[in-house]
Amino acid sequence: MKAIIHIGLKSGVLDPQGRTIARSLAHLGFDSVTKARQGKTIELDLDTEDVDIAKLDVEKMCKQLLANTVIEDYQIEIVEQD
Amino acid sequence: MQSAVIVFPASNCDRDAATALEKITGHKPLMVWHEETTLPKVDFVIIPGGFSYGDYLRSGAIAARSPIVQDIIKKAGTGLPVAGFCNGFQILTEAGLLPGALMRNKGLRFVCRPQKLQVVNTQTMFTSGYNNEEEITVPIAHFDGNYYADDDTLKKLKRTGRILFKYVDNPNGSQNDIAGISNQAGNVLGMMPHPERAIDPLHGGTGGIALFKSIVEAVQ
Numbered sequence: 001m002k003a004i005i006h007i008g009l010k011s012g013v014l015d016p017q018g019r020t021i022a023r024s025l026a027h028l029g030f031d032s033v034t035k036a037r038q039g040k041t042i043e044l045d046l047d048t049e050d051v052d053i054a055k056l057d058v059e060k061m062c063k064q065l066l067a068n069t070v071i072e073d074y075q076i077e078i079v080e081q082d
Numbered sequence: 083m084q085s086a087v088i089v090f091p092a093s094n095c096d097r098d099a100a101t102a103l104e105k106i107t108g109h110k111p112l113m114v115w116h117e118e119t120t121l122p123k124v125d126f127v128i129i130p131g132g133f134s135y136g137d138y139l140r141s142g143a144i145a146a147r148s149p150i151v152q153d154i155i156k157k158a159g160t161g162l163p164v165a166g167f168c169n170g171f172q173i174l175t176e177a178g179l180l181p182g183a184l185m186r187n188k189g190l191r192f193v194c195r196p197q198k199l200q201v202v203n204t205q206t207m208f209t210s211g212y213n214n215e216e217e218i219t220v221p222i223a224h225f226d227g228n229y230y231a232d233d234d235t236l237k238k239l240k241r242t243g244r245i246l247f248k249y250v251d252n253p254n255g256s257q258n259d260i261a262g263i264s265n266q267a268g269n270v271l272g273m274m275p276h277p278e279r280a281i282d283p284l285h286g287g288t289g290g291i292a293l294f295k296s297i298v299e300a301v302q
Contacts, residue, residue, distance in 0.1 A: 017190065
């Protein structure tokens with residue numbers, strides 16, 4: 001199975017890159033954009049059959065390395081493949 | 083005084099740090115590769131600047147999980163003096179030895195210039211050689227130097243005198259103009275500016291010398 005992890009800055013943390021992206025979109029005429037936040041996605045291929053164990057494992061990975069929880073939040077999505 | 087400089091893949095201030103240590107302590111430091119699991123017996127450790135692991139994932143994130151840093155965490159806990167400059171500061175926050183995080187500069191530019199700092203607290207092992215509120219000039223060179231911590235942490239840092247250096251003219255958006263902080267016990271320093279590059283008048287200034295002399299005095 002696959003784990004897809006979305007990591008982004010916490011809502012209270014200033015995101016200068018996101019702000020610059022929003023401003024650039026406004027320059028291009030996309031008036032509807034009121035805010036942009038930039039994050040990253042990490043995809044992991046996992047050699048396991050058990051979704052619950054996978055979730056627990058990936059949660060640990062996020063806390064230990066993948067996210068810096070001082071400034072970042074993360075969401076984990078487990079995708080079962082055929 | 084025996085010291086060590088930790089070397090990661092893509093450290094680039096390790097030799098500057100070694101030169102500064104040799105010039106001021108009179109002894110060549112040990113250069114310790116990041117895959118070592120045990121630090122040799124030393125009185126002081128520098129985690130140097132650079133772009134360890136290419137800044138992959140987050141600046142300092144991978145280096146903070148390397149074997150040698152686990153031993154540094156252990157020994158810092160029993161009082162070993164440790165200083166991280168630039169990428170070294172990022173590694174120390176990622177390793178949990180210092181609070182907060184270093185984020186992308188507010189102006190989204192790599193900033194490389196001589197920087198005026200104010201020494202905020204001179205009652206520490208890293209700053210005793212400076213005068214109170216002294217202004218010094220030390221080079222900065224970083225993309226991720228924007229210090230962030232939550233309000234409680236910032237208040238605590240201020241209240242307990244753990245803000246050691248502040249920017250006079252904030253170059254990167256750091257909260258409270260913070261350029262350098264220490265841990266609660268006072269034996270771990272992290273700062274974005276490069277004192278190891280400010281020890282020779284030919285390099286444009288000597289604002290970093292007093293920092294190294296303070297450490298020598300403290301450990302001898």
